[in-house]
Amino acid sequence: MRSLLLQGLFRRPLTEAPPVPDAADLAALADHLDIAARRRLGRSLSIRHVDAGSCNGCELEVHALNNAFYDLERYGLRFVASPRHADVLFVTGPVTRNMREALERTYNATPSPKWVVAVGDCAADGGLFGGSYAVEGGVSRVIPVDLHITGCPPNPTALLKGLLSLMER
Amino acid sequence: MAVLSDILSQGVPVPAHRPWPRVMVSARLWKLAAQGLADGHWSLLDLSAEAAAVHMTLFEERTTSVAVISLDCPKGRFPSVGSVHAPAIRLERTIQDLFGLIADGAVDTRPWMDHGVWGVRHPLGEVTEPAGESAGYAFLAAEGESLHRIPVGPVHAGIIEPGHFRFTANGETVVRLEERLGYVHRGIEGLMRGADIGRAARLAGRVSGDSTVCYALAFARAAEVAVDVDVPARAHWLRALMAEMERLANHLGDIGAICNDAAFAFMHAHCGVLRERVLRAADTCFGHRLMRDCIVPGGMAVDLDDPGVAVIDALMAEIRRRFPALVKIYDNTASLQDRTVGAGTLDPALAQRFAAGGFVGRASGRLFDARRMIPYAPYGQLRFEVPLLVEGDVNARVWIRIREVEQSLALIDQILAAMPAGDICTGLPAGGGEGMALVEGFRGDVLVSLRLGESGKIERCRMRDPSWFQWPLLEAVIEGNIVADFPLCNKSFNCSYAGHDL
Numbered sequence: 001m002r003s004l005l006l007q008g009l010f011r012r013p014l015t016e017a018p019p020v021p022d023a024a025d026l027a028a029l030a031d032h033l034d035i036a037a038r039r040r041l042g043r044s045l046s047i048r049h050v051d052a053g054s055c056n057g058c059e060l061e062v063h064a065l066n067n068a069f070y071d072l073e074r075y076g077l078r079f080v081a082s083p084r085h086a087d088v089l090f091v092t093g094p095v096t097r098n099m100r101e102a103l104e105r106t107y108n109a110t111p112s113p114k115w116v117v118a119v120g121d122c123a124a125d126g127g128l129f130g131g132s133y134a135v136e137g138g139v140s141r142v143i144p145v146d147l148h149i150t151g152c153p154p155n156p157t158a159l160l161k162g163l164l165s166l167m168e169r
Numbered sequence: 170m171a172v173l174s175d176i177l178s179q180g181v182p183v184p185a186h187r188p189w190p191r192v193m194v195s196a197r198l199w200k201l202a203a204q205g206l207a208d209g210h211w212s213l214l215d216l217s218a219e220a221a222a223v224h225m226t227l228f229e230e231r232t233t234s235v236a237v238i239s240l241d242c243p244k245g246r247f248p249s250v251g252s253v254h255a256p257a258i259r260l261e262r263t264i265q266d267l268f269g270l271i272a273d274g275a276v277d278t279r280p281w282m283d284h285g286v287w288g289v290r291h292p293l294g295e296v297t298e299p300a301g302e303s304a305g306y307a308f309l310a311a312e313g314e315s316l317h318r319i320p321v322g323p324v325h326a327g328i329i330e331p332g333h334f335r336f337t338a339n340g341e342t343v344v345r346l347e348e349r350l351g352y353v354h355r356g357i358e359g360l361m362r363g364a365d366i367g368r369a370a371r372l373a374g375r376v377s378g379d380s381t382v383c384y385a386l387a388f389a390r391a392a393e394v395a396v397d398v399d400v401p402a403r404a405h406w407l408r409a410l411m412a413e414m415e416r417l418a419n420h421l422g423d424i425g426a427i428c429n430d431a432a433f434a435f436m437h438a439h440c441g442v443l444r445e446r447v448l449r450a451a452d453t454c455f456g457h458r459l460m461r462d463c464i465v466p467g468g469m470a471v472d473l474d475d476p477g478v479a480v481i482d483a484l485m486a487e488i489r490r491r492f493p494a495l496v497k498i499y500d501n502t503a504s505l506q507d508r509t510v511g512a513g514t515l516d517p518a519l520a521q522r523f524a525a526g527g528f529v530g531r532a533s534g535r536l537f538d539a540r541r542m543i544p545y546a547p548y549g550q551l552r553f554e555v556p557l558l559v560e561g562d563v564n565a566r567v568w569i570r571i572r573e574v575e576q577s578l579a580l581i582d583q584i585l586a587a588m589p590a591g592d593i594c595t596g597l598p599a600g601g602g603e604g605m606a607l608v609e610g611f612r613g614d615v616l617v618s619l620r621l622g623e624s625g626k627i628e629r630c631r632m633r634d635p636s637w638f639q640w641p642l643l644e645a646v647i648e649g650n651i652v653a654d655f656p657l658c659n660k661s662f663n664c665s666y667a668g669h670d671l
Contacts (some may be wrong), residue, residue: 001498004439028258047184049328053353057378057459062328063422064448067441081326098284098352102323126460128372133292136357155458 019168044076045163048086048110052103053096053135057153058120062090064156077163083110088163091143092153094122094129095136107143115146117162124148171210172400173229173404177201177236186603187394191224191237199240200248202227207253212524214607215616215633216260218268220294223247224631226605226616228524233542235607237618242270245295249274256523256638267358268294279307282351282670293359311337311345319652322369323352330666334655341651346644353670361630366392368464369627373617374461376632377668382408382415383610384617384632384668385464390545391619392466392597395604403593404468405546410481410584411451411460412597412608413577417488418447419611420570420577423663428499429566431508439495443488453477468594478585485573485578496571509564513646513658517559523642526613526635528569529662535559541611551583561646563661573611599625612665634668 028053049062059159065072072078080086083106095103107116121127126137139145147161180192194202202225214226214235224239240247246552249257262281269291272278283290284306290297307398308439316337323331331352337345357376361369373388374381386408393400425440448458455463463471473481495571499505515525520533530537538555540548556572558565601623608615613635620629643662647655 001435004494004498031643050324051328051330051353053355053376055378055381056330056665057375057381057461059328059330060378060422060459064441064445067445069442069445079328083324084245091618093353094355096353096355097286097288098282098354099323100286102331102352106324122375128368129355129357129360132356132369133287133289133362134354134359152375152461153459155452 010141019111041078044052044078045088046078046080046086047088047090047163048083048106049090049092050083050103050106052093052099052123052139053129054093054120054122057091058123061153061156061159062092062119065159070156070160072160075160083107086110087114089114089116089143090119091116091145092119092123093140094126094132095139095142097136100136100142103139103142116143118145118148119159120154120161121152123151124150127152171208173203173205173211173227173232173234173236176205176238180238183603184241186237187372187397187605188233189237189605191239191603194238194240194294196240196248199238202238203248203250203253203257206250206257207569209522212521213250213254213256213638214524214614215449215618215631216257216264217618217631217633217638218264218270218294219629220268220428221270223264223270224340224618225250226618226633230537235543235605237605239396245269246273248272249276249655252276254522256641258671259641260637262277262293265609267292269295269297274379282354284351292356293362300497308335308349309345309347313339316344330596332666336652336655338652341653343647343650343652343655346647346655348640348644350640350666351670353667355671357671358631360457361627364627366621366625366627369630370464370466371462373630373632374464374671377634377665378414378459378663379419380610380612381459381461382411382464383615387461387606387608387615388410388630389464389466390608390618391604391608391617392621394606395602395619395621396598396600397602398467398595400468400595402546402589403472403591404593406588407469407473407593408464409547409551410473410581410588411455411463412610413580413584414481415453415460416611417452417476417574417577417581418444420574421447421488421492423660424495424499424567424570424574426663427563427657427660428505430660431505433502433505436495436499436505439491443491446484446487450480450631453480467597468592470594471508472593473588474633476615481581483584485581488574488578492574499571506652508657509567509661510562512563512654513650513661515561515642515646517561519642519645520561523638525638525642527609527611527639528566528573529613529639529642531556532558532565532569539607539614543607545606545608547584547587551580552589553580561645563657586642590602597625599623601625601628610635612663612668613639615668632671634665634671636666636669638666639664640669 180194266283267416319336322333333349421444425437428436517534616633
């Protein structure tokens with residue numbers, strides 16, 4: 001463990017290790033996010049994730065935002081455990097009918113001002129699951145949506161870009 | 170009667186069902202088969218239905234044979250399997266919700282997938298209007314002094330799929346946990362009906378995001394066997410490569426996440442880096458981090474070029490360089506072992522009865538791996554071990570994952586060394602048929618049963634996630650543990666919500 005910690009001290013941070021275009025993207029995102037976030041919310045934005053019927057693909061990529069490569073928290077963005085702590089709801093999935101009430105209650109429990117981000121293709125309009133007896137067909141059918149991030153699933157960089165454009169609105 | 174072939178010989182064979190036999194049976198034989206399950210002669214792989222028939226898929230360990238028995242139920246009823254064999258209970262409740270077929274003598278008739286908000290009842294059977302406001306869900310009782318209940322979910326405190334857990338605890342000690350699932354039910358089986366093969370394959374790849382390769386593979390194999398076509402050899406090897414990369418990514422993520430739930434974030438950070446490296450290699454080689462829509466019926470949609478091989482070689486070297494140190498830390502950290510050793514112990518007898526697949530079964534002495542027991546190309550030509558432990562605790566489930574990471578590394582080396590050149594895709598010929606496939610995903614065996622009509626459209630597609638037989642076991646292992654150990658036990662099982670709810 002000691003040797004790993006020592007390695008960690010002397011190795012270059014992983015956040016700069018990703019492939020070149022990604023690194024440039026992320027660095028640019030970091031600058032923009034800093035300015036915009038400071039203006040709006042004093043350097044911090046708390047995000048509450050709600051899975052409203054996704055296949056779990058989006059969750060895997062949302063998880064990845066927290067790893068050493070993307071290190072979401074360096075932008076002042078963080079995931080919180082309760083909607084009552086949140087500024088942003090990150091909603092994935094086509095919204096199953098069985099999740100509709102839980103989504104509404106989570107939305108109502110989130111204090112204003114709040115933003116809703118629909119994450120992934122099926123959160124936009126139900127995607128491949130549209131037309132099923134068991135889904136509503138997109139987050140905006142249930143609660144007002146401020147932004148869609150497309151992708152199946154959107155990769156972590158797309159998720160970061162999405163958060164940025166939300167704050168620049 | 171304790172031999173599966175005896176039951177099969179008494180039924181009426183259904184022609185063109187591949188690769189395993191399917192027979193129509195009488196209610197008497199159906200009951201005999203259920204009793205055979207209860208007596209442990211074979212294990213239940215699936216219990217499913219269509220509008221007026223039910224199907225039971227059985228696995229006989231002694232002969233490593235799979236067979237399906239089907240029972241017509243013109244009156245909408247069939248003899249309950251769950252009344253003698255508990256693993257069938259939730260499957261029967263689902264059949265009742267979706268198809269409206271009643272299991273005679275069922276021990277639990279509460280709805281499972283149907284939460285009363287679909288606007289229809291029995292959407293896949295004889296559709297009817299809902300009967301009006303449904304009564305509240307009756308959770309099972311736990312009686313005694315000083316008990317309190319803790320409801321959790323469906324919206325959890327982390328980035329997790331939705332499901333509801335109802336704990337009854339005495340102080341810190343859990344005396345009963347009851348799960349309520351179905352929140353992620355998207356009606357995929359319904360969407361499959363009438364879909365063309367391309368759309369159906371994309372749907373199959375979206376049953377469970379962490380197993381997208383496994384589901385696409387199982388679906389493709391079922392479709393190919395239904396129309397009796399073999400894909401080019403190179404496609405088989407590419408598929409195995411993707412399946413092992415998916416296993417690698419998930420196991421690495423899980424090992425870290427389990428440690429994180431024991432408040433050991435260091436492992437989480439390091440395993441997260443390794444997982445990300447696998448995903449990035451997949452993205453570079455195949456154009457998608459989760460390798461979604463890469464496997465298609467008839468072969469592959471993407472090939473691997475020489476630069477891609479170099480990327481995967483570098484990835485293997487990186488994991489081999491970093492992973493052993495992490496394993497050592499896991500093994501040598503007393504505070505971590507204090508949480509994982511002896512926590513959430515699954516009794517081997519229970520694992521056997523529920524035919525628990527994947528690391529859940531293999532950490533509790535059940536030696537089953539579809540790649541080994543019912544091998545499919547190219548695993549017959551590859552050398553690998555199936556790790557097995559009997560302790561059944563969180564620690565054992567972590568160790569199985571560690572060993573499987575090592576096996577996947579070795580498998581990927583062999584695949585890259587021996588992958589044949591050539592075509593990667595052949596068309597799927599027109600025509601119908603019935604096919605099944607059993608594929609070992611990272612979580613366990615995924616079963617797909619498929620019937621293709623002559624027009625090439627899907628008439629019936631049933632996909633059974635390994636979680637069906639793992640979720641009930643989680644309820645069993647948590648009993649007597651403290652509430653604070655639930656996340657740890659839960660993560661060590663890592664059952665799928667989306668795969669189960671479908």
